[in-house]
Amino acid sequence: MSSVCEDELRQSFSTLHQITLAAPVRHELFSWCPVMDLLTFSPDLRSLWLYRMTGELIWKFSLPEPTVLISCIAWKPDGTVLALGCSDGTVRLCTTVDGKMIHKISLRRSLACLRWTVESLDTLRSRNNELFEGVFSFDVTSILPRLSPLPSLLSTDSLYIGKTTVDNLLNAPIQHEKPSRIDMLVSGEDNGNIVFSIYGNFSIGDLPFPKRLTQLLPLEQVSTDDLSFHGFITKTRTDDILLVPLRVHFIRRFGSDLDQIAMSSTRVPALLSFVSDVLEIIHREWNVNILKPMNTLLQSLCTAVSTSNPRGTLMELLIFGVARGRMKTWMTEQYPERVIKAWRKGAVGSYENCRKLLVESLIPACERIGILISRINGLAEWRDRGQHLGLSPETCKSMLDILKEIMIGAHRMLRDLNLEYDNYKSFIQWVKYMYDQTMGTALKDEEKNISIDTSKVSDYITKNMSSPVINMYFSTAPKPTDYKSTKPINLRNLAQQLEEKCHEVFKDAADRMRGHAVFGSPLTIKAACDVDNLKVVSRIIQPNEDVVYMIVVMCINSKKDEILLLRISVSQVPSELMSPMINVLRVKIVNEEIISLFFVDDSKLMVLLRPLTDMDYTSRMVTLEFQDLFTISSVVDATNISTDLYDMIEQVPQVEPSWAQVKKFDDDFIPAQITLNGRKGRRVGCVLAQDMQRYRVFDLDEEEEQEEDIEGGADEI
Structure with a gap:
């Protein structure tokens, strides 16, 4: 690479915008969306802001728990979802559209590292799934009614009161026209x-680092295009920096079946959670607007007429048709017309809501669950595929049996609810008629022709008041064997049993996947490192399908006079993982502190530098075309390292940097952190100022004009 005098270089990186935020932010969660011009900021690590690069606020998200902090974030490769790793051991997935949380993964410990990777299109095409490509091509759920958000009045704690969540978790197609790329x-x-979550939802459980190593803290992670190799930069308790390789075999081994398992493992639990929420809302609706007013009526009647059998008293009134004495006083004074109207309005609305929830939410959700479980059961029954997937046909059939009982119970409840509702309407008409008769109120014209079915009034008093329909479906009792059965059934218990079976099925598959993940021998890069001043980034580069490199760029001490670049060959032999022959570059840095490192692409590295002494310029941002430099790199054999790799390479001579691009900053804007999107055809970056309140957006490929016109320079949002 030919050297170019910096004085001859024009100012690179044309400035597009300069924005002042409303408040200072933290640099830890400063990140750029991989496919859209969106930026994340956090003022306090408890909340997250999403901005357009032009300074327009899109949404704010805050954690509901006051003591929980966001420790790291990761974008889904298509930019639609943002993962938040939190100090309470949870990963919360939020949509980019509105910041609503659509899923939560519960882990055990605080998150130290979070990355979201996706397989390449070439890898997708090469996966051996042509033979079975059409087996799951028809999406039966596409002809089913779409599920609607749950009413928020009695379900404020439900995840499914928002349309975005319902559409993303419940209504999204279960089969795409073309095979989809697997992301992890x-x-x-x-x-x-280490925890892998397929599509950000299906967690295969913990992958602990080898026991021969001390407890490791992951700092950085990269993976190959086919997701079969993962490299982890880690830190030990003694501050040793290690590179730990991991080989993953289950993606290619499971092939297209992984799509079905990963998708179903998310959709089925989400639908079961939806079913549980529907049952809870029905139960609350019933208790608040039907059962409570009815019990109030009966208790009031007991007190007014001094009886322990209020239903018997109501039957007497129905038979004789005249209210006398205390009964008359109760009807005219303690249970006036406004109370009757309020009860009728609330109860009628609740009956309608319960029926609607059954017809439009519970039963359709169960139908979708049945389709998904049947698909998994099909894989489990398929001897050549189900066995290596870890799927149990017996457990799948057990899930279908439980689902059948829930469906029977739901249809029975709907039938019985309609009957009780019909009885209630006759009963409340009769109560209104008796009140008008007792008060001597003349009937309205529309009321004169209304006939009251006294048999339904009697059924409501003697049957429904003593044993409401809701009790039959939320009580602990034997299970029904058919639709016509009148035995009680607890739908909530059945839903819980189904959730447990669902967990069992997908846990077996996750266990089988973990068996196809193997860690390799670690490489100690630097022992007893000054972690506080450590800067490290890594990247996988694949020039062709036969050559794979892992590039590690480190600054062991940000105030030391060099940047260390390592090029490690990823072996195609599963047992070896990495080649011991490592290309090493030591790039000389003079009188400058390294603030930040960031890969622009597979050949260019961006470095943010700040002078250590008074110089004729302040901070600057430069790019280094490192691939060309590796042609003059030294090769180190890491087979027999006594202490660490760094001791072996200290004898390697330093090389002078030849910056491809340079951007100098004036004293008014001292940079503190950079982030890039690196997207081909739209390569832009953002630099955050030291005051943590201003940022500049720049073009990675355009040179800056001599007279710069910065858009939005004085705007505050």
Whole structure:
């Protein structure tokens, strides 16, 4: 690479915008969306702001728990979802559209590292799924009614009161026209466990680092295009920096079946959670607007007429048709017309809501669950595929049996609810008629022709008041065997049993996947490192399908005079993982502190520098075309390292940097952190000022004009 005098370089990176935020932010969660011009900021690590690069606020998200902090974030590769790793051991997935949380993964420990990777299109095409490509091509759920958000009045704690969540988790198609690329959310816990979540939802459980190593803290993670190799930069308790390789075999082994398992493992639990919420809302609706007013009526009647059998008293009134004495006083004074109207309005609305929830929410959700479980059961029954997937046909059939009982119970409840509602309407008409007769109120014209079915009034008093329909479906009792059965059934218990079976099925599949993940021998890069001043980034580069490199760029001490670049060959032999022959570059840095490192693409590295002494300029942002430099790199054999790799490479001579691009900053804007999107055809970056309140957006490829016109320079939002 030819050297270019910096004085001859024009100012690179044309400035597009300069924005002043409403408040200072933290640099830890400063990130750029991989496909859209969106930026994340956090003022306090408890909340997250999403901005357009032009300074327009899109949404704010805050954690509901006052003591929980956001420790790391990761964008889904398509930019539609943002994962938040939190100090309570949860990963919360929020949509980019409105910031609503659509899923939560519960881990055990605080998150130290979070990355979201996706397989390449070439890898997708090469996966051996042509033979079975059409097996799951028809999406039966596409012809089913769409599920609607739950009413918020009695379900404020439900995840499914928002349309975005319902559409993303419940109504999204279960089969795409073309095979989809597998993406993987990789979470590193602060106790040294790695957790893979397929599509950000299906967690395969903990992958602990090898026991021969001390407890490791993941700092950085990269993966190959086919997601078969993962490299982790980690820190030990003694501040040793290690590179730990991991080989993952289950993606290619499971093939297209992984789509079905991962998708179903998310959709089925979400639908079961939806079913549980529907049952809870029905129960609350009933208790608040039907059962409570009815019990109030009966208690009031007991007190007024001094009886322990209020239903018998009402039957006497129905038979004789005249209210006398205390009964008359109760009807005219303690239970006036306004109370009757309020009860009728609330009860009628609740009956309608319960029926609507059954018809439009519970039963359709169960139909979707049945389709998904049947698909998984089909894979389990398929001997050549189900066995290596870890799926149990017996457990799947058990799930279908429980679902059948829930469906029977739901249809029975709907039938019985309609009958009770019909009885209630006759009963409340009769109560109104008796009140008008007792008060001597003349009937309105529309009321004169209304006939009251006294048999239904009698059924409501003797049957429904003593044993409401709701009790039959929320009580602990034997299970029904058919639709015509009148035995009680507890739908909530059945839903819980189904959730437990669902967990069992997908846990077996996750266990089988973990068996196809193997860690390799670690490489100690630097022992007893000054972690506080450590800067490290890594990237996987694949020039062709036969050559794979892992590039590690480190600054062991940000105030030391060099940047260390390592190029490690990823072996195609599963047992070896990494080649011991490592290309090493030591790039000389003079009188400058390294503030930040960031890969622009597979050949260019961006470095943010700040002078250590008074110089004729302040901070600057430069790019280094490192691929060309590796042609003059030294090769180190890491087979027999006594202490660490760094001791072996200190004898490697430093090389002078030849910056491809340079951007100098004036004293008014001292940069503190950079982030880039690196997207081809739209490569832009953002630099955050030291005051943590201003940022500049720049073009990575355009040179800056001599007279710069910065858009939005004085705007505050």
